[in-house]
Amino acid sequence: MNRSASILTDDETVFARIRSLATDWAIHRLGDIQTLNELPAGSLVIVDTAASSLSRTSESGWRAFFQLHRIVMASSQPSDDEGLRWLNLGASGYCHAYGAPATLQQVLDVVASDELWVGRSLMKRLLAGIGKHRTDSGNWVQALTPREREVAQMAADGESNLAIAEALGITERTVKSHLTTIFEKLAVSDRLQLALKVHGIR
Amino acid sequence: MNRSASILTDDETVFARIRSLATDWAIHRLGDIQTLNELPAGSLVIVDTAASSLSRTSESGWRAFFQLHRIVMASSQPSDDEGLRWLNLGASGYCHAYGAPATLQQVLDVVASDELWVGRSLMKRLLAGIGKHRTDSGNWVQALTPREREVAQMAADGESNLAIAEALGITERTVKSHLTTIFEKLAVSDRLQLALKVHGIR
DNA sequence: AGCCGTATCGTACTCAGGTACTAGGAGAGT
C-alpha cells in the first residue's frame, strides 16, 4: 500500500516509537515546521506539540497548515483543553505521543480516511457541551435487570416516583419496590446517591 | 483474533453488506432489541436506526443499553441532528449504514478500542459549538453568596442537612433556610435537581 | 413438582426534606 506520513518532533524517543509501531506506514521526518510548505497538499503529518520550531508560527499560520494537510497533533502530556485548542484551529486529530501502538495506528488510519480523530475523554466533553451526554463510570448497569435499569436511569435524572410510574405504565408502589432493590444492589441509601453513581460522580 | 459483533436490522441488504465487508469480524444477527439484554456486558453491537423493534424502547431504556454495551447506530439516511440525539443518549458511534466498506471496518475497530466514533461533519459541529456552552455550566455559582455556595456544593455531593450543619457549625434549620434560597435562585425544586445542575447534567 | 429470579402491587409506618411565617444581629453602602 502506498501509505506515507511525515512527523515533526525534537524527541528521538517519539520518533523511534512512531516509526516502529506504524508498520503499514512509511514515516518521513521533518526538520522544521516550515517544511510543511514543501509537502504535497493533503499530506498526513504528525506534529509533536513540544517541537521547538512550533512557537514561531502564528495562529493564522496554523489554520493555513491545517487546511493544506491532514495534521495530527501529538502531545506527551495531553489535556482536554490543549486538544480543544488545536482542534478548534483545524487539526485533524489530537492524541497522546506515547499512546498505545494500536491506538496510534488507528489514529493514522482514521485521519487518512479524511475523518477527524478525537480521544474519548475530549469527545465526551464535546458532547456534554451540546447536550447531556453521560456514559461510562458504569458497571452499575450490569448488576441490574432491564426494568431496574430503566427505573434507575429515570430516578437518577430527577424524575419522581409517580412520574416514573406513569411513564412506565406501572404503579408507584412497584417503582418503590424496584428502587429498594436497586439501592440494595448498588449499595446506596437514596436516589441522590444513586444519581451520583449513575452519572459518575464519586 | 477473537473479534465478534452483533447487528440488529430488518434490512437484508444492510445485513449482507456488513457481514461481507467486515472480514475481520464474526457478525451475529439479533432478532429483536430486547435480545441486547442477553448479550455479555460490553458487547459490540450495530443497530440499524430503521429497525422496527426500536420504537418500543424508552429513552431511559436506551441510556441503559448504551451503558451496558458499545453500540453503533447506523442510519441509511444519516443527519447531524439524528446523530447528535443518539450520541447524547450515549451511543458509541453513529455512521452511514451504506457507508464505504473501509469506513465501516474502521468504525468497528475504533469502537472496539473503547473510543467513540463520530462522523466528520458532526464532529465539526461539535467543535463549533463548544465555546459558549462550556461557560454557562458554571453559571450557578454566580447567583449564590459564598455561604450558599458551600451549602449547595455539599448538598449536591449527597450530604444530609444535618451533616452539612455539623460541618459548617450551624443548625440544621439554617441549612434548610439556605437551601430554600438556593432552590429559588437556581429555579430547582429539590436537592437532586440541584445536584444535576451543579454537576452539569441538564 | 419444586425452586428461584423477575415483575407486579397493597397497607401501614417512619422520617428527612422542604415550606410558611417570622425575626435578630452584623456589616456595607447611601
Add this chain to the structure above:
DNA sequence: ACTCTCCTAGTACCTGAGTACGATACGGCT
C-alpha cells in the same frame, strides 16, 4: 440614621421517599 443583604435561627406543618412485611403471577431450570 437608614436601608439592604447576608447569615443566623425558632416553631409548626406537609409530603415524598423509603422501609417493613407482606402477596400473586409467570417463566426457566433441576
